[in-house]
Structure formats: structure tokens, C-alpha cells
Amino acid sequence: APEELEALERLCIAVAVEAGRFIRDERPARLGVTTKSTDTDVVTVMDRRSEELLRGLILAERPDDGILGEEGADVVGTSGLTWVVDPIDGTVNYLYEIPAYAVSVAVVVGDAHTEGAWRPVAGAVADPSLRLVHHARAGGGAWTRAEAPVEGAPPERLTVSAEDRLGRSLLATGFGYDAEVRARQSQVLTRVLPAVRDIRRIGSAALDLVRVAQGSVDAYAESGINAWDLAAGWLIVEEAGGVVTGEGRHPGKVLTVAAGPALVEPVRSLFTA
Numbered sequence: 001a002p003e004e005l006e007a008l009e010r011l012c013i014a015v016a017v018e019a020g021r022f023i024r025d026e027r028p029a030r031l032g033v034t035t036k037s038t039d040t041d042v043v044t045v046m047d048r049r050s051e052e053l054l055r056g057l058i059l060a061e062r063p064d065d066g067i068l069g070e071e072g073a074d075v076v077g078t079s080g081l082t083w084v085v086d087p088i089d090g091t092v093n094y095l096y097e098i099p100a101y102a103v104s105v106a107v108v109v110g111d112a113h114t115e116g117a118w119r120p121v122a123g124a125v126a127d128p129s130l131r132l133v134h135h136a137r138a139g140g141g142a143w144t145r146a147e148a149p150v151e152g153a154p155p156e157r158l159t160v161s162a163e164d165r166l167g168r169s170l171l172a173t174g175f176g177y178d179a180e181v182r183a184r185q186s187q188v189l190t191r192v193l194p195a196v197r198d199i200r201r202i203g204s205a206a207l208d209l210v211r212v213a214q215g216s217v218d219a220y221a222e223s224g225i226n227a228w229d230l231a232a233g234w235l236i237v238e239e240a241g242g243v244v245t246g247e248g249r250h251p252g253k254v255l256t257v258a259a260g261p262a263l264v265e266p267v268r269s270l271f272t273a
């Protein structure tokens with residue numbers, strides 16, 4: 001029902017903003033850092049605390065829904081809806097105090113826990129450094145507003161770029177944490193970099209997807225991203241008129257491409273040639 005979708009979108013915004021404020025404002029002077037799969041795959045004490053906060057806020061309002069989170073939240077609900085959350089997307093930026101990290105919160109239908117098909121129906125990406133939140137619900141468009149809504153300042157509608165030439169495209173990408181994966185990704189770049197205007201490695205897949213939705217990059221391509229990196233940004237791109245392919249797998253070696261309709265296939269072929 002439309003009212004239910006609106007309520008889910010509002011809750012996505014509220015919890016993403018609250019967790020975003022928490023990681024920005026409560027950052028301890030000394031961040032406890034541990035590594036996960038490899039030395040490059042870091043997790044801070046704030047990733048864990050942000051996920052706990054999200055989990056508490058969501059389950060208090062939606063006790064029958066499931067939750068899947070980057071730091072281990074894995075609750076199978078009974079409602080058919082699952083919250084897919086990344087408590088800090090861009091953890092390495094957060095660690096180095098580079099202001100490009102996000103909290104990504106989405107509600108999905110289907111099976112995001114395994115390799116099954118799923119899709120987002122509402123989502124929000126909070127950008128605490130810029131004090132903004134980007135959000136969408138299925139059929140409702142993609143929007144950006146201030147973290148604290150300002151009276152008289154309506155949300156801004158997002159639209160993907162109309163660029164269709166690879167040579168004039170600014171492309172965002174990212175790299176996995178595994179050395180073998182990185183070796184493959186750098187091979188692909190030897191072909192991609194000469195063919196495009198330039199490349200950005202912003203360091204947060206959720207913010208890359210938001211940039212595609214805004215048209216502030218023309219496309220985003222990365223292989224092996226996880227459901228929590230993708231879920232909210234995927235819907236925001238689609239609701240901004242863009243296309244996402246290679247989506248929806250978890251976890252994946254799959255190549256995900258997000259762009260305007262004219263650019264998505266050229267970018268995909270460039271990466272897979």
C-alpha cells in the first residue's frame with residue numbers, strides 16, 4: 001500500500017540520519033580498529049555500535065521484519081520485509097577522517113540473505129559529513145534533503161546524467177579487499193581508464209550510487225559488492241531515472257553497473273570486454 005511505503009521510507013530516513021549523527025558526533029578520539037577478511041578490510045568499534053543502534057531502532061518499530069547488516073545482523077523476519085543496512089559504508093574514509101562515508105538503510109522484498117532474488121522498496125543513504133540524506137521509495141522519485149529539515153527548503157529531486165559517450169563520462173568505481181580480486185580489477189582498469197573522461201574512487205559504494213542518481217558522476221561500476229552496499233543506492237538510482245544491472249546478488253563476484261539508460265550497456269561492455 002502507498003501509505004505503508006511512505007512510512008517505510010520515513011523510517012529509513014529517520015534511522016539512517018540518527019546513525020549518521022551518531023558516527024559523526026560520537027566518534028571516539030581513539031577509534032578501535034580491527035581487521036576482517038584481510039588487512040585492508042577494516043572495521044571500527046563504531047561500525048559495530050552503529051549497527052546495534054540501527055537494529056534497536058528498526059526492531060522497536062518493526063518487530064516482525066528481518067534485518068541483514070554488514071557487521072553480522074542476520075534476523076529472518078516473518079513479515080516478508082528485510083532491512084538491509086550498512087552501518088558505515090566507506091569505513092576506510094571514516095578511519096582516515098576523509099568526509100565521504102555513509103549509512104545505508106533499505107527495506108527489501110525477497111531473499112537478501114542468500115543468493116535468491118530480492119529488490120528494494122524503500123531506502124535512505126545518510127551523508128553525515130554534508131548533513132544530507134538521500135532517499136527513495138518505489139514509484140516515488142529520488143530526493144535529497146537536509147539532515148535536519150529546513151523550513152522553506154523543499155527536498156531536491158535527483159536525475160541521472162544524460163551522457164551517452166564513454167569518452168565524455170566520469171566513472172566511479174571501487175575495489176574489493178582481497179588481493180586477487182584487486183589484481184583482476186587493476187587489469188580491467190588498464191582498459192577502462194584510457195576510454196573514459198576520468199575515474200573516481202570515492203570509497204563508498206552507497207555514495208557512488210547517490211552520485212549517479214544526482215548526475216554528479218555519469219556511471220558507477222564495481223564487481224563483488226554486497227547487498228548492504230547496494231540496496232538503498234540501487235533504488236535511488238532507479239527512481240532518478242537510471243538503470244542498475246548485475247544487481248541483487250549477495251554476496252557476489254557479480255559486476256554491478258549503474259548509469260543513465262544510454263550509458264549502462266557501453267560501461268558494462270567496457271568492463272567485461
Ligand code: IPD
Binds near residue numbers: 176204205206
Ligand atoms: C566498501 C566501500 C567501497 C567499495 C567496497 C565496499 P565498506 O564498503 O563501499 O567503496 O569499493 O567494495 O566493501 O567496507 O566501507 O562498508
